[in-house]
Amino acid sequence: MLTETWLSGDCRDAPVIAEILPPAYKIQEKSRQGRGGGTAIIYKDSIGVSRRNHTATLAKSFEALSVELRIISDCVMVHTIYRPPPSKKNGFSFAMLMEEFESFLHEIQFNRFILCGDLNIHLDDPSSSEGKRFLDLLNSFDLVQLVNGATHRKGHTLDVIIARSTDADLLANVSPIDMCFPDHYPVFFVINLSRPTRASGKEISYRQIRKIKLDNLSADIDRFVSETASIDDLNHLVSEYTTSMKSIVDKHAPVKTRVINQKIEAPWYNDDIRAAKQVRRRYEKLWRDSGLMVHRQMFVNQRDNVNSMIDDAKTNFYTGMIEDSTSDSRRLFRAVSNLLGSDTRVDPLSDTTPSEKVEAFAKFFSDKIKKIQLGFPAIDTDVITASESYGFDLDIKWGDFEPATADEVRCIVMNCPNKVEF
Incomplete structure (x- = not known):
């Protein structure tokens, strides 16, 4: 689950999503109408995920993305929320959050659910009246906040994992871990649901x-x-x-x-990147065990080195793919489509019946011919005769043809482009 995705909600998102999605993964996202914000969930394609709408979509003080996660017979609702920091510009007060969030809890309380995200409330501060009021609200709904410890670089708990107290066995190993990101720490946890059916390994x-x-x-x-x-x-x-x-x-x-399981590796992945990632993991383990800043810096440097190697490998792979496809337009368009994350196989008439498709197909070409005809200048047929227009007598009938010779046929075939099919 991700918050502050900064996706724009238009065609500019496709290359970004294609860049971050691992093989065999999908995304559900909800972008903000404007700059910043946004929520998303990235999941493996073997897991059933369906988007659900709630009145929280009308909330002003926070953003919410709700999906139903279904694995075999198990089902749970996952709500990802983001509350932007209140300011004079947005006018989002804490009282507005409490009112809208309480309405949201009333609506979702009848289903088993997990609620996670960034609330920008100092829940770790016992002197914070806002944090105390928010936890009291959760308690009134028999909900518990499961994140313990700092989730931000400055030492505060801003990110939450919320569930019913009776669903304590649904989540395990909830822990924020410093991964050297600029501000927030990612929060890791395990959802105890049935494992999806494994693909043949x-x-x-x-x-x-x-x-x-x-x-x-x-x-x-x-x-x-x-x-x-x-x-x-x-x-x-x-x-x-x-x-x-x-x-x-x-x-x-x-x-x-x-x-x-046979992992699907990206086509640009190579042995050098694999070896560099092993070094990165070794440095990370060293830092986790010692807690020394010098080991942390070693991990950060190696992490940046791995990211740089991945960027270079992707650049070289896709550059070579495009250069190799310059003589084949179909392959070139497929390569560009994969790179930009666009799907060229979308059928614009997928919701129509076969007869409607036929009519739409015929109308398309009929309109195209009419458009071409309208592009020609008007000719006064009363002034220009047919023989003057075409330069020959139309009364002449062609009845005799000479067969083509083998040399003529060979010459025609040899001069045809490679894409001509016979």
């Missing part, structure tokens, strides 16, 4: 070699050597070696199988 076989106890392995090998010391026949010795060694390895590290 790939079965792999492996041995846990690192768990072998070397002393036991060495003892078994020594025992094998002593038992085969009297064998003189080379073929017999090789056969015993192969069988015994396999039996020893199977004893200490038996073959195990498991099914793994």
